[in-house]
Amino acid sequence: MRVILQHSGEGYWIKYDNGVTGYRVGNYLENPELEEWIAEGNITESEFSPEQLVAISHADIKKQYKELAIRPIEINGITFNGGDSSAAAINGSIQLDELAGKTETMIWDVDNVNHTFTIEEAKNIAATIGKAYRDIMYQRNDELNTIK
Secondary structure, eight states: OOEEEEEEEEEEEETTSSSSSSEEETTTTEOHHHHHHHHHTTTTTTTTTTTHHHHHHHHHHHHHHHHTOOEEEEETTTEEOOSSHHHHHOOOOOOOOHHOSEEEEEEEEETOOEEEHEEEEEHHHHHHHHHHHHHHHHHHHHEOOOOO
């Protein structure tokens, strides 16, 4: 769980339960020494309401997991695009080729190199990518639900 300590200037100080601290401005997180800042008397009370703290924490979690959910996936030495849209596109290609009576389909990797796979191999690739996305979303949802 993330704990927002205080709004300051254009950003806000964050302290995580694992001890990592930082100052966040927009999408950028700097990691100066928080203890020095506290020693200077800069932290008193949060300027955010409890509801605002939850909203900020949720937005931070969603951004973090959005990036994780679409990271590339390596399967049998080939790196594929990750995410639910990649899995869905592969499934769509499989369905089209199955309807055409084919036993193979093509999938491109992160470098846009085409690879030919049997329908079963392609289904396993799509399932692996889809499962990786799903697992990340389950983790995200669990973390979101710890902050209320």
